[in-house]
Amino acid sequence: MFSEAETLKSPSGATLALRHEAARGEARGILLISHGLAEHSARYARFASHMAAQGFHVYAHDHRGHGFTTAPDAPLGQFAPRDGLSRVIADMHAVRDHAASRHPGLPIVLFGHSMGGLLALAFAEAHPSDIDALAVWNSNLEPGLAGRIAQAVLAAERMLKGSDVPSSVLPRLTFDAWGKSIIGRRTAFDWLSHDAAEVDAYIADPLCGFDVNVSMWIDIFAVTFANASAVGLARLPKRLPIHLVGGAEDPATNLGRATLAFAERLKKSRLEDVTTIVYPGMRHETLNESPALRDPAIEAFAGWCQRVAGERPRTPEHA
Numbered sequence: 001m002f003s004e005a006e007t008l009k010s011p012s013g014a015t016l017a018l019r020h021e022a023a024r025g026e027a028r029g030i031l032l033i034s035h036g037l038a039e040h041s042a043r044y045a046r047f048a049s050h051m052a053a054q055g056f057h058v059y060a061h062d063h064r065g066h067g068f069t070t071a072p073d074a075p076l077g078q079f080a081p082r083d084g085l086s087r088v089i090a091d092m093h094a095v096r097d098h099a100a101s102r103h104p105g106l107p108i109v110l111f112g113h114s115m116g117g118l119l120a121l122a123f124a125e126a127h128p129s130d131i132d133a134l135a136v137w138n139s140n141l142e143p144g145l146a147g148r149i150a151q152a153v154l155a156a157e158r159m160l161k162g163s164d165v166p167s168s169v170l171p172r173l174t175f176d177a178w179g180k181s182i183i184g185r186r187t188a189f190d191w192l193s194h195d196a197a198e199v200d201a202y203i204a205d206p207l208c209g210f211d212v213n214v215s216m217w218i219d220i221f222a223v224t225f226a227n228a229s230a231v232g233l234a235r236l237p238k239r240l241p242i243h244l245v246g247g248a249e250d251p252a253t254n255l256g257r258a259t260l261a262f263a264e265r266l267k268k269s270r271l272e273d274v275t276t277i278v279y280p281g282m283r284h285e286t287l288n289e290s291p292a293l294r295d296p297a298i299e300a301f302a303g304w305c306q307r308v309a310g311e312r313p314r315t316p317e318h319a
Contacts, residue, residue, distance in 0.1 A: 002048040002058065005041075005068055010094040012087040017041070017068035018061040018095060021048040028055035029107040029132075029309035030099050034092065034116030034123075035060065036138075037220070038077075040067030040207045047287050047298065054302045056309075057106070059099045063119070064088055065216060067207055078213040081164060085122065085219050092123050096130055107132040107309045113287065114138050114252065115220060122227045125235040133308040134236075135243040135301065138250060138284050141228040141265075142258040143221065146173075151221050157214050166211035175209075178251040178284075191251050191284055198288040228262065233269040241273040241308040242266060243301065247282030247289075256282075275304060 002021035010016050019041050031051050033044050041060035048058040062069040064087060065078045071087075073080045080087045100108065110131045112120030117139030124134045143150070153169050179188040189199050189209070202208045226232055236242075244266075246259025253259055256278035263276040279297055282289055286297050 002045045002052075002060075003042055005062075008061070008094060008098055010091045012064075012071070012090040012094075014064055014069055014071035014074060014087070014091055016061045016091055016095065018059065018098075019045075019048070020099075021045075021052040021058045023055045023057045024053050025055055027057060027103060027106055028306065029057075029109055030103055031056040031058045031305065032092075032096060032099060032108065032110045032131075033058065033060035034110065034112035034120045035063065035066070036114030036116050038066070038208055038210050038212060039202070039205075042067070043202075043205075043208075044287065050298055051302065051305070054306065056109070056305065057099065057103050059095055061091065061095050063116075064091060065213075077166065077211055078164060078216050079219050081215060084215060085223055088119060088219075089123055089126055092119065093127060093130070096123075096127075109133040109135065109305055109308065111135040112137065112139065114284065117141075118220065118223050118227065121232075122223050124240070125227055125232050128235055128237050128240070131240075133241040133243070133305070135245075135304075136262075137243075137245040137286055138247060138253060138259075139262075140253045140258040141224060142254075142261040143224055147221055147224060151218070154214055154218050154221070158218065161214075163215035163218065164213055167214045167217050170217045171211070174252070181251040182283075193283050193285045193288045193290070194281070194293070195288060195290045198285070202288075228265065230269065233266065233271070236269070236271060238270055239272050241304075241311075242271060242275070243304050244274065244276045245286055245297065245301075246278040247284060247286060248278050248280045249282060250284045252284045 002019045005017040008016045008018045064074040108131045117136035178191040182190045246256035248256045
């Protein structure tokens with residue numbers, strides 16, 4: 001069952017908490033899930049079950065500094081003291097190779113939500129021949145001047161108090177600000193979803209909403225700027241299918257404007273197969289929105305996955 005984690009040793013030194021839901025019926029492909037900031041992979045169980053019913057073997061692991069993954073250099077809220085991004089990508093590659101070895105010949109779709117979308121893009125640029133399609137949901141790859149200011153603040157925090165302690169400023173600029181932007185909010189996390197039960201589950205989960213170290217924030221902004229650059233995007237295969245989703249009520253992506261701006265950046269990089277959807281009424285966690293909002297989005301994504309899996313069959317020697 002997807003909710004039960006096994007472990008996988010990564011070359012980075014981490015012991016990854018890995019979840020898998022087997023495809024039901026004829027297998028069509030492999031779906032790899034990259035979760036968001038201050039959450040974990042078990043929250044994707046409903047999504048995994050739906051995609052397994054569509055014929056996809058689903059794999060999701062807890063990133064370093066999250067969930068039940070352990071590493072000597074990665075306490076909760078930190079990728080690593082140094083080279084954190086390279087270690088995270090190495091972990092993702094270990095999961096990719098593990099899944100491909102268990103199901104040779106199947107096309108591989110990499111899905112990332114929010115921070116997970118940033119990491120999925122970074123993986124695609126580092127290993128462009130190792131996936132067949134990329135999905136980036138609810139990710140802000142257009143931080144602009146505010147992002148540069150955040151980097152300056154983080155640099156000052158690192159100088160004054162080190163990088164292995166929680167940032168005292170970034171939560172106020174992100175989670176707190178996003179929460180306050182919701183008119184008539186019931187909780188500080190209503191920016192995640194309209195579904196009160198999902199918001200309450202997030203708040204009650206001890207593995208969600210925790211403080212993030214300065215070093216992790218620095219890594220997140222570094223990957224945002226580097227991999228959304230023209231140089232970074234040029235590493236992607238021009239025919240790689242890319243699926244972008246945003247929410248028109250998501251404060252973390254400037255009400256979906258960041259999604260649309262990133263789509264334009266992809267077009268300028270001459271990516272040929274980009275699907276972009278900004279859903280009206282949707283907040284940050286598309287997969288945890290109210291059923292009337294999330295279900296059509298998941299169905300549309302499943303149809304896209306069926307399409308790209310049918311167009312890009314993999315052979316065992318390329319797995």
